[in-house]
Amino acid sequence: MITISLVFLAFLLLGMPVAFAIGISGFLFFVLSDVMPTSIGVQKIASVSQSFPLLAVPFFVLAGHLMNESGITERLFRFSHVAVSWMAGGLAQVSIILSTLMGGVSGSAVADAAMEARVLGPTMIEKGYSRGYSAAVIALSSLITATIPPSLGLILYGYVGNVSIGRLFLAGIVPGLLMMVFLMVAAYVVARRRGYVDAAAKRPTARALFSATLDAKWAIAFPILLVVSIRGGVFTPSEVGAFAVVYAVLVGLFAHRALTPAKMLRAAGHAVEDIGMIMLIILMSGMIGFAIIFDQVPQAIAGTLLGGLSQPQMIVAAILAMLFVAGLFVESTVLVLLLTPIFVPIIQKIGFDPVHFGILMMTIVTLGSMTPPVGVAMYTVCSLIDCRVEDYIRESIPFLVAIVVLVALLLFVPQLSLFLPNLAF
Amino acid sequence: ADYTLNVNTALTPEDPLFKGLEAFRDTVAARTDGKVEIRIFPSSQLGKDEDVLEQARAGAPVAVVVDGGRLAVFQKEFGALGAPFLASGYDGIRKVVTSDLFADWVKQLHDTAGLQVLSFNWWQGERHLLTKKPVASPADLAGVRMRTPGAPVWMETIRAMGATPTPMGWTEVYSALQQGVIDAAEAQHPATLGAKLDEVITHITKTGHINLITGLVAGAAWYDSLPEDLRQIVSEEALKAGDIASYGTQDALSSIEAKLTENGVTIAEIDTTVFREATAPVYDMLGYGDLRDTLRGIAAQ
Amino acid sequence: MTARLARLELCVAVALLAAIVVLVFAAALMRFFGRPLIWSVDLAQLLFIWLCFLGAARALRSRAHLGVDLIVRHLPARRRQALEFALAACCLAFLAVLFVEGIDLTLLNRQRLFGDSGLSYAYVTVAVPVGSLLLAASILANMVEAWCGRDKGLLVFTRTGNGQAGDGL
Numbered sequence: 001m002i003t004i005s006l007v008f009l010a011f012l013l014l015g016m017p018v019a020f021a022i023g024i025s026g027f028l029f030f031v032l033s034d035v036m037p038t039s040i041g042v043q044k045i046a047s048v049s050q051s052f053p054l055l056a057v058p059f060f061v062l063a064g065h066l067m068n069e070s071g072i073t074e075r076l077f078r079f080s081h082v083a084v085s086w087m088a089g090g091l092a093q094v095s096i097i098l099s100t101l102m103g104g105v106s107g108s109a110v111a112d113a114a115m116e117a118r119v120l121g122p123t124m125i126e127k128g129y130s131r132g133y134s135a136a137v138i139a140l141s142s143l144i145t146a147t148i149p150p151s152l153g154l155i156l157y158g159y160v161g162n163v164s165i166g167r168l169f170l171a172g173i174v175p176g177l178l179m180m181v182f183l184m185v186a187a188y189v190v191a192r193r194r195g196y197v198d199a200a201a202k203r204p205t206a207r208a209l210f211s212a213t214l215d216a217k218w219a220i221a222f223p224i225l226l227v228v229s230i231r232g233g234v235f236t237p238s239e240v241g242a243f244a245v246v247y248a249v250l251v252g253l254f255a256h257r258a259l260t261p262a263k264m265l266r267a268a269g270h271a272v273e274d275i276g277m278i279m280l281i282i283l284m285s286g287m288i289g290f291a292i293i294f295d296q297v298p299q300a301i302a303g304t305l306l307g308g309l310s311q312p313q314m315i316v317a318a319i320l321a322m323l324f325v326a327g328l329f330v331e332s333t334v335l336v337l338l339l340t341p342i343f344v345p346i347i348q349k350i351g352f353d354p355v356h357f358g359i360l361m362m363t364i365v366t367l368g369s370m371t372p373p374v375g376v377a378m379y380t381v382c383s384l385i386d387c388r389v390e391d392y393i394r395e396s397i398p399f400l401v402a403i404v405v406l407v408a409l410l411l412f413v414p415q416l417s418l419f420l421p422n423l424a425f
Numbered sequence: 426a427d428y429t430l431n432v433n434t435a436l437t438p439e440d441p442l443f444k445g446l447e448a449f450r451d452t453v454a455a456r457t458d459g460k461v462e463i464r465i466f467p468s469s470q471l472g473k474d475e476d477v478l479e480q481a482r483a484g485a486p487v488a489v490v491v492d493g494g495r496l497a498v499f500q501k502e503f504g505a506l507g508a509p510f511l512a513s514g515y516d517g518i519r520k521v522v523t524s525d526l527f528a529d530w531v532k533q534l535h536d537t538a539g540l541q542v543l544s545f546n547w548w549q550g551e552r553h554l555l556t557k558k559p560v561a562s563p564a565d566l567a568g569v570r571m572r573t574p575g576a577p578v579w580m581e582t583i584r585a586m587g588a589t590p591t592p593m594g595w596t597e598v599y600s601a602l603q604q605g606v607i608d609a610a611e612a613q614h615p616a617t618l619g620a621k622l623d624e625v626i627t628h629i630t631k632t633g634h635i636n637l638i639t640g641l642v643a644g645a646a647w648y649d650s651l652p653e654d655l656r657q658i659v660s661e662e663a664l665k666a667g668d669i670a671s672y673g674t675q676d677a678l679s680s681i682e683a684k685l686t687e688n689g690v691t692i693a694e695i696d697t698t699v700f701r702e703a704t705a706p707v708y709d710m711l712g713y714g715d716l717r718d719t720l721r722g723i724a725a726q
Numbered sequence: 727m728t729a730r731l732a733r734l735e736l737c738v739a740v741a742l743l744a745a746i747v748v749l750v751f752a753a754a755l756m757r758f759f760g761r762p763l764i765w766s767v768d769l770a771q772l773l774f775i776w777l778c779f780l781g782a783a784r785a786l787r788s789r790a791h792l793g794v795d796l797i798v799r800h801l802p803a804r805r806r807q808a809l810e811f812a813l814a815a816c817c818l819a820f821l822a823v824l825f826v827e828g829i830d831l832t833l834l835n836r837q838r839l840f841g842d843s844g845l846s847y848a849y850v851t852v853a854v855p856v857g858s859l860l861l862a863a864s865i866l867a868n869m870v871e872a873w874c875g876r877d878k879g880l881l882v883f884t885r886t887g888n889g890q891a892g893d894g895l
């Protein structure tokens with residue numbers, strides 16, 4: 001296992017695509033094993049694709065691209081603008097609200113951050129917001145999409161850890177909304193001090209707010225429909241992604257009249273590439289997942305961890321700290337795939353709810369994508385806004401503080417996550 | 426240990442059958458002076474049943490607890506073990522899986538498919554109907570979407586009993602029943618309780634339509650690599666452990682049933698004749714017509 | 727020629743994606759109306775692995791696969807090119823082994839059935855060796871491009887010029 005980890009890290013740091021670094025090091029388990037035939041490595045790659053919950057990945061990726069093409073994203077942007085741009089740090093507030101709404105229609109933080117950096121970034125700079133502040137708020141607020149359902153990360157966590165995806169989806173709602181509030185407060189405080197206040201801006205009239213809501217109704221209705229249709233027994237959580245795709249197409253064609261065959265094709269083309277990129281990582285990780293189980297790594301780690309600590313919340317806090325450090329260096333999808341099978345048995349053993357843990361874990365590992373040294377969302381936003389990483393880091397501190405406080409709150413008040421799923425299931 | 430066998434099972438450590446696997450592990454270690462080590466992987470950690478069978482055929486030191494349906498693609502006769510109303514209870518079906526006829530199938534499976542049955546007397550119980558309304562006859566099941574494993578013999582049996590067979594992974598059944606994605610399921614008592622299905626159904630009708638017998642199946646290559654004496658110990662202990670598991674299951678059934686009732690489920694004994702008659706054509710449909718009487722004869726001895 | 731192949735690859739992949747959506751959506755609807763389709767989800771699952779490999783090969787061609795450039799971005803261009811060629815060679819060797827082992831496994835277990843469909847599970851397994859070929863072809867094409875454009879600093883896996891890796895997740 002140590003050889004495998006070292007080979008993985010070496011290839012990773014040399015810049016090999018993550019999927020191949022995972023694949024080659026995972027395959028090494030079968031090569032080095034005296035007893036496992038190497039052809040079983042192929043089986044493990046293939047069998048990952050034969051899991052029904054994973055079909056949600058292509059569905060939600062495609063749905064996300066279709067939402068952009070069918071005018072849903074644009075309307076959500078207009079709605080957010082009308083609703084909160086009058087506040088101190090108005091455009092930052094727009095970014096936070098928009099991430100929350102986008103969280104309800106798409107499952108990827110990086111995609112959200114990239115979209116907002118293009119749509120919102122230039123305007124923020126133009127209105128006198130510093131580049132660092134703009135980049136930090138856009139990147140860090142995209143963290144909200146990781147917990148608001150649907151969330152690709154939670155789907156993967158549920159699949160690998162054998163945890164109910166329906167419960168995970170419901171559990172993410174309150175933490176996602178809380179994160180919105182916490183980040184809005186942080187943005188407000190900084191903006192007041194900086195004077196990022198548009199003197200001319202006024203609160204929207206009820207009429208303006210109503211008409212913006214009406215304009216965005218199909219987009220705002222979507223997350224509600226999603227949860228209702230799972231709850232109401234029309235779709236299993238695994239099938240609901242197919243519904244999301246059909247919904248995006250129907251709204252684009254008939255309600256917004258924005259979708260054309262050419263646009264659909266373009267969305268599908270982008271989706272195919274994204275699906276291939278993420279799924280190759282997931283398929284290849286099937287081999288390492290098997291190696292971890294076969295060598296009984298969770299049992300070994302549980303022994304060390306449970307030997308030193310006894311209080312469940314302290315153990316979870318220690319695990320979260322480890323995840324945070326790992327998240328600084330390794331991409332969140334990869335962490336979920338590789339570490340979920342190790343940690344879920346441990347936290348179940350100490351009587352901690354795996355649904356509650358999933359929300360905490362997703363928040364922490366996704367945060368890694370917004371922090372240096374390795375952060376896809378951070379680099380994407382910084383390069384699109386043309387912001388220096390040093391400025392980004394300095395300006396992101398208030399938002400990071402807000403997030404850390406929230407995570408601590410979520411850890412010690414389980415009901416915030418578990419209230420909704422316990423109510424429904 | 427000189428030899429290691431990694432046993433995979435879909436069951437959880439709480440299942441009564443699991444005790445048998447632990448006994449197998451302990452007695453094999455004791456009798457071989459630790460030369461053969463058995464490691465148990467619950468909850469299908471090494472993969473789906475079919476995946477582990479594939480690993481075994483490729484030469485990996487793995488074994489898996491499977492029903493006859495999964496072996497039918499290699500040796501058709503094994504599929505007959507899952508046919509409706511073949512035998513009831515453990516004692517009858519035990520005679521079938523320890524018969525000379527069965528030993529022939531085992532040998533053929535070894536030679537043609539590279540799989541070695543260590544023992545096939547792991548009885549998990551009789552499968553009953555789990556519904557949200559009382560059931561007395563096939564007519565009551567008309568239009569009821571009942572979850573069943575995807576194998577042909579199960580599908581045809583459920584169809585013949587009047588319901589609409591709806592294949593779905595076992596782990597999805599709880600939420601599917603709760604949300605009304607499906608209306609019913611069918612399972613043996615330990616599995617029903619293990620998956621907490623009593624929370625999402627109201628009625629269990631004791632049809633016993635399928636008598637779920639499973640076996641411990643390893644790779645022929647691994648088995649043949651053992652010295653003669655160890656091979657014998659492993660086979661003997663697998664049979665003994667199967668008995669421990671099966672009698673353990675049998676003993677647990679009444680307390681499981683009490684617990685299910687306590688949790689609010691109505692459990693009904695019914696006259697199963699109507700279902701027996703309705704499912705009779707399934708044997709011929711699947712090509713087990715000739716085998717039916719032979720196997721029932723052995724079970725009734 | 728390569729452009730036409732790429733177009734064909736895209737068309738097949740988009741068709742697979744559309745088919746998967748329709749199959750799963752139809753299965754849910756039909757079950758809701760009490761007429762469950764038994765094979766549709768199985769078939770979607772079978773098509774899925776092919777979609778994964780086709781998409782992965784396309785993503786390789788457009789250099790969209792996620793990588794860590796924390797250290798290597800400080801290397802001089804020449805060194806970095808040499809490094810990526812060496813990594814590409816490792817990947818090609820890995821894919822070659824997967825191809826051989828994949829064919830072996832496919833042949834070993836042809837009898838295995840795919841769910842309740844009556845199809846052989848070999849249609850799933852064989853996607854791995856075939857997919858390995860597609861990925862290898864993408865890497866080779868990228869290597870040729872990178873070699874021809876070596877003076878402009880083109881790389882095998884990483885996009886150069888404006889931008890980092892593509893919009894990942």
Ligand code: NA
Nearest residue numbers: 095099141142
């Ligand atoms: Na945002």
Ligand code: NA
Nearest residue numbers: 103145148150
């Ligand atoms: Na989301």
